[in-house]
Amino acid sequence: MSVTPPTTTTATADALAPYDAVLLASFGGPNGHDDVMPFLRNVTAGKGIPDERLAVVAEHYHHFGGASPINGQNLALRAALVDELARRGIDVPVLWGNRNWEPYTADALAQAHADGARRVLALVTSAYSSYSGCRQYREHFWSSLEEVGAQVGAVPGEHPLEIDKVRSYFNHPGFVEAGTDAVVEAYAQADPAAAWPRLLFVTHSIPDTMEEASQVAGASYRAQHLDVARSIAAAATRRLGRPLEWDLVYCSRSGPPHQPWLEPDVNDHLRALHAAGTTSVVMAPIGFVSDHMEVAFDLDTEAMATAAELGVHAVRAGTVGTREPFVRGLVDLLLERAATRRALDAGAEPVPGATVGDLPPFRSVCAPGCCRQRAGVDSGVLAACSADPAS
Structure with a gap:
């Protein structure tokens, strides 16, 4: 097993430049019984899955009162990120948006745009790279930007915001x-x-x-x-x-x-x-x-x-949740991605990423065709219970 140490980065007020907002992006989950079936229909939109099949998964939620615990956990993670950023002297808005339920990503981005943000750094609640854990988020960001563009009257084909995504962090x-x-x-x-x-x-x-x-x-x-x-x-x-x-x-x-x-x-x-x-x-x-x-x-x-x-x-065993090493690591990843963006904008090499294990850090900018979902493949109600696979 090898360990690549993190690059030392001095946290200053502009350490996340050129980004002026952070987006915590997640899968979403229902808040009560009435939300469950609409949520599952969002998750499986375009797959032609009948309600009878979704009803089986819905029982998982009804077993817990119809509400997914992921929403409270995302709020707790967002608060922990805000605290860790503040501890390092970084004051930046931390938004929360979901793929499949309120608050939706497009709404979070629209608010960011209204508040003056133009470059957003996205951190997803999926540590691993796969179609559902990475590429689908990138596709979702694109469609959300199209939606926001239509709302603010942007020229068709031009997005009102830029979004970059933190690399897959399973080996951070x-x-x-x-x-x-x-x-x-x-x-x-x-x-x-x-x-x-x-x-x-x-x-x-x-x-x-x-x-x-x-x-x-x-x-x-x-x-x-x-x-x-x-x-x-x-x-x-x-x-x-x-x-x-x-x-x-x-x-x-x-x-x-x-x-x-x-x-x-x-x-x-x-x-x-x-x-x-x-x-x-x-x-x-x-x-x-x-x-x-x-x-x-x-x-x-x-x-x-x-x-x-x-x-x-x-x-x-517990999950990483809001454990201090995990939250600290997420902020390190935000700083790493910001430093990489500045380097790339200046024509320099990306900042080396910190890793543990035998695999190198994954790319900040995905390779063409990375994790493409094969057309016609039915992924069922993948992650329909509340979050991303290995997310």
């Missing part, structure tokens, strides 16, 4: 450190009378076709997760003083049965481990930045029920 030191902290804390909660737990790194499954397309980014979605898993397992082993046996597993599959998705499913894997004699596990949801619906339902409800049925002692 802040993300890995926060994930390691969560795993170490979970092992402290394990039953001391049980066997040393096996570690299951969990992320959102995606169709195999999306996995293949993600390789254009430099490493596939699965390879990105394996890199993070190795880094966290190695760091946690050093801190715990005992070796960790681990696996990468998936949750939240939602496509048609005939379409291959990444496996094994966490519930299937729990059964296989039990059959092989495993009696204790820690589940670490490294594919998600907060404890939203996939975590609350697919892990805390379904996977925990599977473990209990099998008699396997299970502890679920």
Whole structure:
């Protein structure tokens, strides 16, 4: 495992120049029972998925009162980012906009434009690179700018704002450190009378076709997760003083049965481990930045029920959430992207990005054709529960 240290950047009032606003971009989620079906229709717009199929996913929300926890978690993350920026002496508006529910991205950008912003730096709640975790956000930003342009009377084809996006940050030191902290804390909660737990790194499954397309980014979605898993397992082993046996597993599959998705499913894997004699596990949801619906339902409800049925002692590790290393790392990424933009504008080389693990930092500006979704592929209700896959 290699570690590339961050470039030292002196935080000043203009450290984010040329950007004059930050956009925290997320998936969105319903706020109550009446929002659930309209939200799911937004998520699956253009896919021809009938309401009967969406109703199955809707039950996940109704199980929790119809509201997704992602909204409160995004507000908490936004507040943490504002505090960390202020701690460094940086005063910049931090907006919040969603792809699929209020507050919508276009509305946030329209407000930014009205307040005088012209260059916006976007930070998405997806650490990994894939169609749904990266490219779809870029496509969404484009369509949102078109919408804002129509509202403000911009010349067709000319956008009233510029948006740049922070690179995929799965292997940034802040993300890995926060994930390691969560795993170490979970092992402290394990039953001391049980066997040393096996570690299951969990992320959102995606169709195999999306996995293949993600390789254009430099490493596939699965390879990105394996890199993070190795880094966290190695760091946690050093801190715990005992070796960790681990696996990468998936949750939240939602496509048609005939379409291959990444496996094994966490519930299937729990059964296989039990059959092989495993009696204790820690589940670490490294594919998600907060404890939203996939975590609350697919892990805390379904996977925990599977473990209990099998008699396997299970502890679920926390997500990176608003942990200090993660928030600090996000602000480092904002500063890194701003420095890269200034360098590129001056005809210089991009600023080197800080990383942990075997993979290099992903590009700030994606390669042509990166993570393109194959036409006609049904990704089902991918991430329909509340957030991006490995988001």
